[in-house]
Amino acid sequence: MSLDTVVEDIRDEARARADEIREAADERAEEIISEAEADADLIREEREAEVDREIEQEREQRLSSAKLEAKQARLGARRDVLQDVREDVEQAIADLEGDRREELTRSLISAAVEEFDDDSLQVYGRADDQDLIEDILTDYDDAEFAGEYDCLGGVVVESEASRVRVNNTFDSVLESVWEDNLKAISDRLFEAQ
Structure with missing residues (x-):
């Protein structure tokens, strides 16, 4: 074996080893990217669910507040009607x-x-x-x-x-x-x- 052959064999081995390292790095990079994308999808889904919960909670609070306002208005109107009835009764009594x-x-x-x-x-x-x-x-x-x-x-x-x-x-x-x-x-x- 000549020295040129040995050098060429070493180069071929180095190239093969470099190709293996590159392939392993590419595979690892793909795994990391895939994990990162899965993590990003999970984070996005969790955030969307959290936003949906916040929206639902805000809707429920506004609905509850509107119901309370309506109930208070209804009670106020009832109080006014009862007061009017009371005043009418008082007037009827005074007019006896x-x-x-x-x-x-x-x-x-x-x-x-x-x-x-x-x-x-x-x-x-x-x-x-x-x-x-x-x-x-x-x-x-x-x-x-x-x-x-x-x-x-x-x-x-x-x-x-x-x-x-x-x-x-x-x-x-x-x-x-x-x-x-x-x-x-x-x-x-x-x-x-």
């Missing part, structure tokens, strides 16, 4: 006249007087009802009209001796009835909803 007003006032005075033991009683009532109250009080020995009381009707009776005050105004009766029946009133007004 004649025998019906006398009957109710007489009943409220009687119930209030029963709360006291033979005391001297001061009776207060609506200014427009003074004559009616004074007329009814003629049935009671120790009771007198003592002045005006801002109310829809009825009376407030008190006694200095016992320091007791009984509020038997139409207002107090209405308040009690209103509170006791508010749910039923509301249900009836808004049953179709």
